[in-house]
Amino acid sequence: MPEDADTLLTSQTFRTLVVLTIAAMMPAGCRRASHQPPPPILLVTFDTLRADHCSAYGYGRPTTPTLERLARKGVLFETAYAPMATTTPSHATMLTGLLPREHGLVRNGEALPPGQRILAEVLELAGYRTAAFVSSFALDHRFGLARGFETYDDDFGPAMVARTEPWEGHRVEQAFDRTADKTCRRALDWLGAQGYLGPPVPGRRPFFLWVHFFDPHDPYRPPEAHAALFPPLGPKPSELDRQIAHYDGEIHFADAELGRLLDELDHFGLLAQTMTIVAGDHGEGLMQHGHMGHGLMIYEEAVRVPLVVHWPRALPGPRRVAGPVQLLDITPTVLDLLGKPLDTLGHARSLAPILRGRDSPDPAREVFLQRRRYETETVGTVHVKGEKTAVRQGRWKYIEAPEEGTHELYDLAADPHELLNLYGPSVAEASLLAGKLQAWRQSVAPPPVLSVSEEDARRLRSLGYVQ
Numbered sequence: 001m002p003e004d005a006d007t008l009l010t011s012q013t014f015r016t017l018v019v020l021t022i023a024a025m026m027p028a029g030c031r032r033a034s035h036q037p038p039p040p041i042l043l044v045t046f047d048t049l050r051a052d053h054c055s056a057y058g059y060g061r062p063t064t065p066t067l068e069r070l071a072r073k074g075v076l077f078e079t080a081y082a083p084m085a086t087t088t089p090s091h092a093t094m095l096t097g098l099l100p101r102e103h104g105l106v107r108n109g110e111a112l113p114p115g116q117r118i119l120a121e122v123l124e125l126a127g128y129r130t131a132a133f134v135s136s137f138a139l140d141h142r143f144g145l146a147r148g149f150e151t152y153d154d155d156f157g158p159a160m161v162a163r164t165e166p167w168e169g170h171r172v173e174q175a176f177d178r179t180a181d182k183t184c185r186r187a188l189d190w191l192g193a194q195g196y197l198g199p200p201v202p203g204r205r206p207f208f209l210w211v212h213f214f215d216p217h218d219p220y221r222p223p224e225a226h227a228a229l230f231p232p233l234g235p236k237p238s239e240l241d242r243q244i245a246h247y248d249g250e251i252h253f254a255d256a257e258l259g260r261l262l263d264e265l266d267h268f269g270l271l272a273q274t275m276t277i278v279a280g281d282h283g284e285g286l287m288q289h290g291h292m293g294h295g296l297m298i299y300e301e302a303v304r305v306p307l308v309v310h311w312p313r314a315l316p317g318p319r320r321v322a323g324p325v326q327l328l329d330i331t332p333t334v335l336d337l338l339g340k341p342l343d344t345l346g347h348a349r350s351l352a353p354i355l356r357g358r359d360s361p362d363p364a365r366e367v368f369l370q371r372r373r374y375e376t377e378t379v380g381t382v383h384v385k386g387e388k389t390a391v392r393q394g395r396w397k398y399i400e401a402p403e404e405g406t407h408e409l410y411d412l413a414a415d416p417h418e419l420l421n422l423y424g425p426s427v428a429e430a431s432l433l434a435g436k437l438q439a440w441r442q443s444v445a446p447p448p449v450l451s452v453s454e455e456d457a458r459r460l461r462s463l464g465y466v467q
């Protein structure tokens with residue numbers, strides 16, 4: 001057993017009550033607890049992975065056998081939403097439990113405001129060993145998501161071809177990204193160096209490991225072995241067919257590397273006891289709405305992502321959960337599963353009751369979506385201006401971009417691909433959802449979900465749980 005029993009999670013505030021609770025459970029000086037020790041936690045994020053291109057979600061090509069394997073013993077959320085189709089804000093949402101409008105990082109190139117805590121900080125304070133291995137400059141440590149990670153590996157080595165253009169205002173002095181095999185290798189090296197891939201060591205602290213794979217992001221250039229699995233469809237494949245086939249090959253490649261990581265954990269008896277969460281950070285447009293890529297649109301293909309939780313030692317499974325959930329929910333869910341539910345959630349929800357089979361998602365829960373603000377721009381063939389926001393509730397989804405003069409209403413039950421705009425100024429569903437959207441935009445951001453004062457941290461350390 002690699003876990004260290006003397007580490008505990010606290011609630012979001014680490015405030016007096018929680019600290020006293022911990023103290024009551026574990027008297028000062030006691031280095032072992034009698035209750036279940038905290039588990040290792042593995043968070044794997046796939047960049048640019050739309051749910052409907054995963055075989056685990058019913059896609060016709062076998063793109064994600066590893067995700068299927070996890071789902072066979074875990075919980076798969078069939079309707080999981082990213083808050084934005086943009087890498088850094090979406091990851092910030094996963095790690096803070098706040099929507100981009102709330103945590104304040106609303107576009108790539110920005111940094112998470114200093115006042116916002118992320119999950120790794122809380123877990124580190126609670127005694128976890130923390131490490132992240134990311135694969136894109138969009139998650140460079142300068143953007144604020146390295147906080148709380150003892151190891152934050154964003155070193156991709158020198159660029160094959162020097163990048164002359166800045167990226168979102170930042171000079172990129174090394175390679176912009178790296179492939180999943182390299183990232184996986186580094187993560188495994190870290191696990192090995194820390195002694196996790198070996199015989200159990202009494203008193204070993206649990207780990208929180210975040211691994212980010214970038215491969216499904218364009219350009220789609222899968223390794224040949226993976227490309228060969230998915231030839232373009234049709235007797236006369238178009239360039240789009242070829243692009244989609246290569247996108248699928250990239251998904252398969254990254255999924256295979258996830259498999260390699262899980263195999264190693266399994267080999268050393270760690271997988272069943274590890275709380276493993278796998279998610280996409282956003283989807284990808286493949287011309288469903290006249291656009292390749294992501295960032296500009298908040299249609300379903302851009303924001304519906306896979307989300308699978310695998311923790312067979314502690315959760316009943318397998319199950320597929322239909323109702324809407326959000327990446328926003330990951331942080332409160334992790335803390336709740338560790339026994340410390342949050343009392344400040346904003347729009348987030350803990351999925352722990354659902355994962356334990358005691359509840360199901362509220363079908364009427366509002367899902368708010370947004371796109372960053374643009375000055376007047378033409379990106380490819382798409383004209384964008386201002387902000388775009390949306391809300392989904394039940395079967396209805398309403399999208400508006402006032403500065404573009406667009407309003408859209410879709411019945412997702414009848415029209416899951418959002419092809420028939422039902423908007424009209426007198427349509428009741430549009431008016432209702434427009435009102436909810438306006439109220440959300442005008443609402444004051446809720447307090448941070450994760451907030452740990454220096455005093456709280458000092459008290460935690462004084463209890464002797466953090467080395």
Ligand SMILES: [Zn+2]
Pocket residue numbers: 047048086087088281282
């Ligand atoms: Zn991304």
